[in-house]
Amino acid sequence: MIRLVSDDMRPPSPARRHLLAMADVTRDDLERILGTARTFATSLEREVKKLPTLKGRLIVNLFYESSTRTSSSFELAAKRLSADTLTLKSAGSSVDKGESLKDTALTLGAYDPDVIVIRHPQVGAAHFVARVADAHVVNAGDGKHQHPTQALLDLYTIHQELGRLDGLHVAIVGDVVHSRVARSLVQAFALMDMRCTLIGPPALLPQGLAESTTDIGAIRHADVVYVLRMQHERMQAGANYVPSLREYTARWGITPERLRPGQKVMHPGPMNRGVEIDPRVADCSDALVETQVRSGLVVRMAVLYDLLVGGPVSVRALAAAEVA
Amino acid sequence: MLWMKDAPGANVVVRGARVVDPVEGIDAALDVRIDDGAIAAVAERVDANGHRVVDGTGLVLAPAFVDPHVHLRTPGREDEETIATGTAAAAAGGYCAILAMPNTDPVVDSAAALQSLVEGARRDALVPTGFMAAITRGQAGEELTEMGELADAGAAAFSDDGVPVRAAGLLQRALQYSSITGRLLALHEEEPTLTKGAHMHMGRVSAELGLAGYPSVGESVMVERDLSLAAAEGQPLHLMHLSAAESVAALRRARHAGVRASGEVTPHHLVLTDDAVRSLDPNVKMNPPLREEDDRIALLDALRDGTIECVATDHAPHARHEKDVPFEAAPNGVTGLETAFAALYTYLVKPGALPLATLLERMSAGPARVFGFERPRVAAGARANVVLLDLERDWQVADFRSKSRNSWLLGHTLTGAVVMTIANGAVVHE
Numbered sequence: 241m242i243r244l245v246s247d248d249m250r251p252p253s254p255a256r257r258h259l260l261a262m263a264d265v266t267r268d269d270l271e272r273i274l275g276t277a278r279t280f281a282t283s284l285e286r287e288v289k290k291l292p293t294l295k296g297r298l299i300v301n302l303f304y305e306s307s308t309r310t311s312s313s314f315e316l317a318a319k320r321l322s323a324d325t326l327t328l329k330s331a332g333s334s335v336d337k338g339e340s341l342k343d344t345a346l347t348l349g350a351y352d353p354d355v356i357v358i359r360h361p362q363v364g365a366a367h368f369v370a371r372v373a374d375a376h377v378v379n380a381g382d383g384k385h386q387h388p389t390q391a392l393l394d395l396y397t398i399h400q401e402l403g404r405l406d407g408l409h410v411a412i413v414g415d416v417v418h419s420r421v422a423r424s425l426v427q428a429f430a431l432m433d434m435r436c437t438l439i440g441p442p443a444l445l446p447q448g449l450a451e452s453t454t455d456i457g458a459i460r461h462a463d464v465v466y467v468l469r470m471q472h473e474r475m476q477a478g479a480n481y482v483p484s485l486r487e488y489t490a491r492w493g494i495t496p497e498r499l500r501p502g503q504k505v506m507h508p509g510p511m512n513r514g515v516e517i518d519p520r521v522a523d524c525s526d527a528l529v530e531t532q533v534r535s536g537l538v539v540r541m542a543v544l545y546d547l548l549v550g551g552p553v554s555v556r557a558l559a560a561a562e563v564a
Numbered sequence: 565m566l567w568m569k570d571a572p573g574a575n576v577v578v579r580g581a582r583v584v585d586p587v588e589g590i591d592a593a594l595d596v597r598i599d600d601g602a603i604a605a606v607a608e609r610v611d612a613n614g615h616r617v618v619d620g621t622g623l624v625l626a627p628a629f630v631d632p633h634v635h636l637r638t639p640g641r642e643d644e645e646t647i648a649t650g651t652a653a654a655a656a657g658g659y660c661a662i663l664a665m666p667n668t669d670p671v672v673d674s675a676a677a678l679q680s681l682v683e684g685a686r687r688d689a690l691v692p693t694g695f696m697a698a699i700t701r702g703q704a705g706e707e708l709t710e711m712g713e714l715a716d717a718g719a720a721a722f723s724d725d726g727v728p729v730r731a732a733g734l735l736q737r738a739l740q741y742s743s744i745t746g747r748l749l750a751l752h753e754e755e756p757t758l759t760k761g762a763h764m765h766m767g768r769v770s771a772e773l774g775l776a777g778y779p780s781v782g783e784s785v786m787v788e789r790d791l792s793l794a795a796a797e798g799q800p801l802h803l804m805h806l807s808a809a810e811s812v813a814a815l816r817r818a819r820h821a822g823v824r825a826s827g828e829v830t831p832h833h834l835v836l837t838d839d840a841v842r843s844l845d846p847n848v849k850m851n852p853p854l855r856e857e858d859d860r861i862a863l864l865d866a867l868r869d870g871t872i873e874c875v876a877t878d879h880a881p882h883a884r885h886e887k888d889v890p891f892e893a894a895p896n897g898v899t900g901l902e903t904a905f906a907a908l909y910t911y912l913v914k915p916g917a918l919p920l921a922t923l924l925e926r927m928s929a930g931p932a933r934v935f936g937f938e939r940p941r942v943a944a945g946a947r948a949n950v951v952l953l954d955l956e957r958d959w960q961v962a963d964f965r966s967k968s969r970n971s972w973l974l975g976h977t978l979t980g981a982v983v984m985t986i987a988n989g990a991v992v993h994e
Contacts, residue, residue, distance in 0.1 A: 263772075340885065340888075340889065341889060341890065341893075342885075342888055342889070360890065362889075362890040362891070362892035362893045363763070363773060363774055363775050363844065363890065363891055363892040364844035364846075364890035364891030364892055364893075365890040365892075365893075367844045367890070367891075368844075368889065368890040368891075382890070383774055383775075383892050384774030384775070385773055385774040385775070386774070418774075419774075420774055423772065423773075423774050446770075446771035447767075447768070447771055448767065448768035448771050449768075449771045449772060
């Protein structure tokens with residue numbers, strides 16, 4: 241989690257902690273954040289769900305790509321912690337008028353935000369904002385590179401469901417090459433000594449990322465089957481990653497027949513029912529898709545808390561904060 | 565083929581420098597006297613003749629450098645570089661001759677466009693400057709340019725740099741027709757269907773970063789094709805900015821088989837690997853991309869054994885705001901004229917990976933030979949094209965004569981400074 245952005249090119253502003261890539265996160269960071277998230281989960285069971293912890297802080301959400309889950313969960317996470325939020329989507333803002341990312345970041349920086357959460361279609365966008373803006377930066381997805389809070393919430397979900405992380409085996413199935421989620425997950429699993437197998441058609445498996453196979457039968461050995469979204473726009477005729485979606489579904493679609501009883505199934509959403517995941521699987525009790533969304537809220541609360549307050553949190557500390 | 569503005573011939577004596585001219589077989593402490601821009605004497609002790617005397621003690625005097633691959637961005641992007649600023653950068657880097665690429669806006673594909681550049685060089689160029697003309701009109705890869713007229717107008721060579729000549733049949737015609745001009749074809753080797761949307765070398769690092777990659781084979785498949793065409797036509801060709809070990813191996817095989825093929829390599833491909841891209845710094849983004857350690861070693865071996873005859877900077881200035889963006893949004897290209905010698909001295913010669921004499925040869929005599937220029941040399945009777953180097957001096961890369969500052973070395977401390985450059989007889993930098 242602690243990434244001191246060292247950049248020879250610019251005079252260093254005071255070092256700030258950012259969450260830009262899973263590779264920057266240590267096992268200690270990860271365990272601390274998951275612990276904080278569990279504490280917040282407890283607090284959310286109470287009737288009044290709002291905590292005063294980040295009162296007076298400003299969280300800016302800057303979304304250059306459409307997003308339902310991630311943007312809503314960051315916004316709600318900030319609100320549950322009593323922070324002010326400002327959400328900017330590229331449509332309807334100066335971004336539409338061709339404003340550069342640098343100028344947008346500097347403009348928002350003029351409001352002295354504590355955290356900038358950014359999603360952007362280009363690799364390196366979050367790193368870039370971390371260089372130019374004087375705020376903690378959280379990468380909510382930069383191109384096909386990283387989506388670290390998704391990996392954190394997935395680890396949280398797996399831990400909640402299976403009670404441990406060490407030694408578990410996860411199969412990631414589908415369009416790995418275009419998936420920032422897969423890239424963050426591979427690093428997160430390695431950090432927690434979990435085994436990871438990538439499964440999919442040859443052109444959708446990047447070389448050298450992790451153990452990989454084209455054989456869908458390999459999901460049988462996994463504790464968790466993590467299904468990636470097939471992105472229609474990438475599968476247009478002529479791209480030839482796969483001959484057709486029909487053939488993809490027949491060969492790599494996740495059906496009840498291909499799963500072992502009790503295997504957990506995850507998906508970062510949005511799902512293409514009937515393409516990468518059979519609707520019977522999507523609706524079964526072993527599918528953790530909604531649990532993932534719920535985890536997203538508490539994990540993002542924990543990330544904001546960790547960046548702004550730091551250190552482990554206890555229910556007692558939270559109660560004290562409430563009194564204050 | 566080379567033009568510069570009028571400059572007075574120097575009258576200088578450099579005393580006691582270590583004179584290194586690998587082709588002339590000189591490596592000794594000598595005096596060098598330059599009379600009115602021509603080398604008059606190279607000897608243990610020469611009379612000053614009333615000339616200005618420069619104390620060369622502790623310095624190296626060598627043939628000045630030749631860069632066969634520079635983007636001067638003129639016409640069209642004078643906000644990024646002009647003939648004046650680009651050649652000032654060249655002078656500061658120790659160069660006595662540079663070749664500018666024709667992928668400007670408009671493309672240099674007509675005698676009229678070339679003539680206006682020649683006039684510009686006569687007016688503004690601080691060091692002798694030559695211009696390549698395009699192989700195809702508008703670099704569109706469809707019709708040959710009027711190579712005969714372009715050569716008469718002074719084109720130094722032909723290149724569609726920035727893009728490959730896609731169609732094999734067209735390159736075959738270009739090889740055939742360019743033979744009437746006696747000018748080389750200089751090729752940017754890339755198979756575009758293998759490099760679509762790419763931002764860096766395809767390998768383990770691109771897999772981690774989620775950036776679409778240029779595979780090595782995207783270069784080498786074209787290198788192999790074009791060497792085969794050159795062999796079939798019996799014509800020479802020059803391979804620009806080689807980056808992949810497979811390409812180097814193909815060049816070496818072709819040369820052994822008697823194909824008249826030459827190659828160049830940039831300082832950044834000799835020093836960096838794709839590991840540097842993990843920083844997501846737009847100043848390590850270029851095409852061809854930084855590749856892996858095996859590629860870097862293959863390039864270095866080829867430079868050492870002469871398979872690759874030239875160091876070329878591929879100096880590619882970009883406006884600050886165009887590089888001040890996320891990595892994926894940034895344009896390809898880095899500057900290099902002002903740092904090439906120091907970078908290679910610091911990262912290759914000093915650690916013992918490359919002999920100084922070899923570096924000096926590949927930065928000067930090699931490219932001059934390939935492109936048919938008079939070789940810069942330290943010998944009585946020669947026009948003075950020499951550089952004075954301080955191999956002990958450390959300096960920080962911070963300020964540039966170039967209009968742009970997209971250098972991968974920004975902030976680095978380098979060893980080896982250019983103290984003085986004399987180009988075509990004139991002191992152009994000190």
